Amino acid sequence: MSLIQISNLAVQFSQHKVLKNIDLTFEEGSVTAIVGPSGSGKTTLLRTLNLLQSPSEGTVTVAGITVDAKHISKADVHKIRSQSTMVFQQFNLFKNLTALENVMSPLIYNKLAGFDEAKAIALKVLSDFGLESIADQYPVTLSGGQSQRVSIARAIVAKPKVVLFDEPTSALDPEMVSDVLTTIAQLAQQHITMVIVTHEIEFARQIANNAIFVENGEVIAQGPANKILSTKGTGRIADFVNSLENRVISTPQQTNTSEVVTPRFRLLQSGAN
Amino acid sequence: MTFSWTYFIGLFPQLIKYIPLSLFMAVVAMLIAVIVGGLLTLVQLYAAKPFQLLVKLYVSFFRGVPTLVLLFIVYYGLPEISPTFKGISALTAAIAGLGVKQSAYLIEIFRAGITSVDEGQIEAGETLNFSFTRIFLSIILPQAALNALPATGNTFVSLLKETSLAFTLGVTEIFADGKLLASASLRFFEVYVAVGLIYWVMIIIYTWAQKYVEDLLSKPYRRVVANVVDSDQQSSSAI
Numbered sequence: 376m377s378l379i380q381i382s383n384l385a386v387q388f389s390q391h392k393v394l395k396n397i398d399l400t401f402e403e404g405s406v407t408a409i410v411g412p413s414g415s416g417k418t419t420l421l422r423t424l425n426l427l428q429s430p431s432e433g434t435v436t437v438a439g440i441t442v443d444a445k446h447i448s449k450a451d452v453h454k455i456r457s458q459s460t461m462v463f464q465q466f467n468l469f470k471n472l473t474a475l476e477n478v479m480s481p482l483i484y485n486k487l488a489g490f491d492e493a494k495a496i497a498l499k500v501l502s503d504f505g506l507e508s509i510a511d512q513y514p515v516t517l518s519g520g521q522s523q524r525v526s527i528a529r530a531i532v533a534k535p536k537v538v539l540f541d542e543p544t545s546a547l548d549p550e551m552v553s554d555v556l557t558t559i560a561q562l563a564q565q566h567i568t569m570v571i572v573t574h575e576i577e578f579a580r581q582i583a584n585n586a587i588f589v590e591n592g593e594v595i596a597q598g599p600a601n602k603i604l605s606t607k608g609t610g611r612i613a614d615f616v617n618s619l620e621n622r623v624i625s626t627p628q629q630t631n632t633s634e635v636v637t638p639r640f641r642l643l644q645s646g647a648n
Numbered sequence: 649m650t651f652s653w654t655y656f657i658g659l660f661p662q663l664i665k666y667i668p669l670s671l672f673m674a675v676v677a678m679l680i681a682v683i684v685g686g687l688l689t690l691v692q693l694y695a696a697k698p699f700q701l702l703v704k705l706y707v708s709f710f711r712g713v714p715t716l717v718l719l720f721i722v723y724y725g726l727p728e729i730s731p732t733f734k735g736i737s738a739l740t741a742a743i744a745g746l747g748v749k750q751s752a753y754l755i756e757i758f759r760a761g762i763t764s765v766d767e768g769q770i771e772a773g774e775t776l777n778f779s780f781t782r783i784f785l786s787i788i789l790p791q792a793a794l795n796a797l798p799a800t801g802n803t804f805v806s807l808l809k810e811t812s813l814a815f816t817l818g819v820t821e822i823f824a825d826g827k828l829l830a831s832a833s834l835r836f837f838e839v840y841v842a843v844g845l846i847y848w849v850m851i852i853i854y855t856w857a858q859k860y861v862e863d864l865l866s867k868p869y870r871r872v873v874a875n876v877v878d879s880d881q882q883s884s885s886a887i
């Protein structure tokens with residue numbers, strides 16, 4: 376059975392149906408990219424997977440726990456969230472806690488570890504991400520890239536099966552993007568099931584197994600990432616993918632006259648050489 | 649009559665004896681206000697609609713009634729309608745009246761402090777599977793408290809000044825003592841200026857202390873200013 380299943384899902388805000396007739400499955404350990412135009416419902420879809428948004432029709436199943444739009448049980452929502460965590464575009468680090476305390480918080484507040492153990496685990500994750508030097512800093516003193524990597528550390532510290540990313544790099548200055556993408560690529564190799572809403576099409580092609588194209592609240596296409604995200608085809612999806620590709624090339628740090636194109640991220644290929 | 653400096657200066661040792669009483673009234677009234685106001689804020693934000701409306705009514709009433717009238721209601725009025733309040737001391741009545749009134753102002757401030765905590769902070773807590781109580785106590789409350797601190801502190805200034813109204817119930821505090829001294833010496837100007845100065849100095853000291861605490865608590869939320877200044881100087885000297 377798939378790790379995540381959505382069937383006949385719809386989400387409605389007052390009169391407006393933002394998602395309709397969504398049927399999707401996500402396999403354990405897979406990486407799925409969600410792409411689509413602005414306002415198409417990508418964020419809403421991701422939030423619904425974590426029940427931050429309640430569905431108005433249909434069911435969401437994560438790791439064997441099913442939540443039905445007709446009767447959403449709080450306990451089941453908690454069970455799903457214990458297996459799945461979201462990383463936000465705006466990081467949402469707890470402002471009153473240091474980077475380290477932020478990363479410790481899921482362990483401590485969910486009583487998964489005592490203070491000393493939580494601290495050791497959190498420090499380990501921070502140092503895996505190369506962030507040990509900023510452990511005692513408060514979020515306001517961190518750069519966007521550091522903040523997002525701390526928030527990813529916080530999302531994975533309790534070892535959830537699923538991590539959901541909502542445009543994790545679109546609030547970042549261009550020079551910070553590659554650090555965060557590298558961190559996410561690192562996770563892709565750890566058998567964490569990931570669903571990523573992103574406009575970083577090159578990145579998505581490289582780390583995602585599958586891709587989903589969303590438009591007007593509906594899934595228009597799904598399949599292998601290299602096929603869906605290909606620039607070669609014709610039609611709306613290829614046009615959209617091409618428009619993203621062009622957008623990336625025109626980002627500020629690459630408009631200078633220098634011909635050197637810096638890679639947007641580095642895939643860590645441990646043991647591959 | 650000319651201004652008598654000797655009389656004026658001689659007033660202070662006598663008047664400052666009452667500072668502790670005024671501070672006591674203000675601090676206890678403030679504690680009551682924080683507790684009552686805090687609980688009612690929770691009711692207004694999270695309880696069922698009818699309870700929310702009751703809190704609204706409470707806020708509207710106690711903000712609308714003049715403090716003096718409120719103190720008279722508590723001290724002279726309540727004992728008439730309920731034996732529980734018979735024999736209530738003037739001091740207790742003054743503190744209770746001021747506390748209740750103050751709580752009505754704090755509810756507005758506390759509510760604004762809580763609702764101005766970024767929604768994203770709450771969602772982060774939710775996605776990490778924290779209980780609502782945990783999110784409230786560990787995330788919302790510390791940030792809301794900091795948001796609300798300046799405005800809350802400012803209402804304490806008004807409260808401290810309003811303790812002078814307790815004299816109308818017969819509590820002998822700074823102002824009442826001043827009145828006694830003035831009617832004995834008939835040097836009203838010296839006495840009331842001295843009384844005014846004492847309040848003023850208390851409030852200057854308090855304001856300074858509040859600023860100190862605010863700076864201390866808001867430290868985590870500030871970027872290190874020194875670095876910014878440094879890099880500014882570097883860039884301007886480079887030009």
Ligand SMILES: Nc1ncnc2c1ncn2[C@@H]1O[C@H](COP(=O)(O)OP(=O)(O)OP(=O)(O)O)[C@@H](O)[C@H]1O
Pocket residue numbers: 388393411412413414415416417418419420
């Ligand atoms: N809380 C809400 N209340 C009402 N309408 C909403 C709400 N959240 C989203 N919408 C609407 O739902 C639609 C889909 O929004 P959503 O944020 O999911 O799009 P998106 O694909 O993530 O867009 P973007 O690429 O700009 O982030 C939009 O029309 C939006 O206005």
Ligand SMILES: [Mg+2]
Pocket residue numbers: 417418419542
């Ligand atoms: Mg979005």
